[in-house]
Amino acid sequence: MNGLLKLPQGWHAQGRNNRRRCRTARLFALAMPALIAAGCSVPPVDETALYDQRQQAQMVQMLRSVQQMEAAAPTDYRAQAGNSVCNQQASQEALRQGNESFARADYRSAIPYYENAMMACPRDGETALRLARAFEALKEKDQAIIYYERAAASTNDRNSPVRQAALKALDRLNKGGQYRPFTTGLGEPQTNSGR
Numbered sequence: 001m002n003g004l005l006k007l008p009q010g011w012h013a014q015g016r017n018n019r020r021r022c023r024t025a026r027l028f029a030l031a032m033p034a035l036i037a038a039g040c041s042v043p044p045v046d047e048t049a050l051y052d053q054r055q056q057a058q059m060v061q062m063l064r065s066v067q068q069m070e071a072a073a074p075t076d077y078r079a080q081a082g083n084s085v086c087n088q089q090a091s092q093e094a095l096r097q098g099n100e101s102f103a104r105a106d107y108r109s110a111i112p113y114y115e116n117a118m119m120a121c122p123r124d125g126e127t128a129l130r131l132a133r134a135f136e137a138l139k140e141k142d143q144a145i146i147y148y149e150r151a152a153a154s155t156n157d158r159n160s161p162v163r164q165a166a167l168k169a170l171d172r173l174n175k176g177g178q179y180r181p182f183t184t185g186l187g188e189p190q191t192n193s194g195r
Contacts, residue, residue, distance in 0.1 A: 085121075085122075085123075086120065086121035086122075086123070086124070087120040087121065088120075088121065090116075090117075090120035091117045091120040091121040091124060091127065092117075094113045094114070094116040094117035094120060095113070095114070095117045095126075095127060095130070097113040098110040098111075098112075098113030098114040098117065098130065098134075099130070101113060102130070102133075102134060102137075105137075107134045107135075107137040107138050108138065110130075110134045111131065111134050111135070111138075114127060114130050114131040114134060115131065117130075118131060123154055124154065125150075125151045125152075125154025125155055125160070125162040125163065125166070126151075126162050128147045128148075128150040128151035128154060128166075129147070129148070129151040129162050129165055129166055131147045132144045132145075132146075132147030132148040132150075132151060132166070132169065133169075135147060136169070136173070141173060144169075144173065145170065145173055145174075148166045148167075148169045148170045148173070149166070149170065151163070151165070151166035152166035152167050152170065
C-alpha cells in the first residue's frame with residue numbers, strides 16, 4: 001500500500017463529520033449574537049401609527065363632545081315649522097325651555113329658546129314679550145325695545161294684556177333716559193321706585 005498506514009474503517013467519515021460539526025459550531029457561535037439580537041429585540045416603534053391612533057382617539061372624543069353639546073343646545077324649530085304659519089307644538093316646547101332658563105335667572109340661555117319659539121310662530125306677541133323681558137334683564141335696552149315693539153304690534157286689540165304690557169315697558173324704557181331693568185318672574189317688570 002505504498003507505505004501508507006492503513007486507517008481503520010470509517011475513520012475518514014468520522015473526520016469529515018467532526019470537521020462539519022466544528023464548522024457548524026463556529027458558524028453557530030458567530031451567528032448566535034445576531035440571532036439573539038434579532039429574536040429578543042423590540043420591533044421599532046412606528047411613530048406615525050401612534051400619532052394616527054392618538055388623533056383618531058381625539059376625534060372620537062371631539063365627536064362625543066359635539067353630540068353632547070347638540071343634545072344640550074336648543075332645538076332649531078324652523079325646520080319643524082314646515083309651511084304652516086305657526087307651529088304651536090314647537091313654539092310651546094321652546095317657550096317651556098326658555099321659561100325654565102328664565103326662572104333660573106339664566107337669561108342668556110333663555111334667549112335662544114325664545115328666538116326658536118319666535119321662528120315657530122313669528123306673530124306670537126307673548127313670545128316677543130318674553131324675549132324682550134330677557135333682553136331687558138340683560139340690560140340690552142335696544143334689543144328689548146325691538147321685541148317690546150313687536151309684541152305691541154302683534155295684535156290690533158287695544159285691550160290685549162300683551163299689548164298693554166309691551167306699551168307699558170316701552171314707556172318705562174323710553175322715559176327720561178332712565179332705565180329700570182326687569183329682574184323677577186315672567187310677570188310685569190319691577191320698578192325701583194320706593195327703594
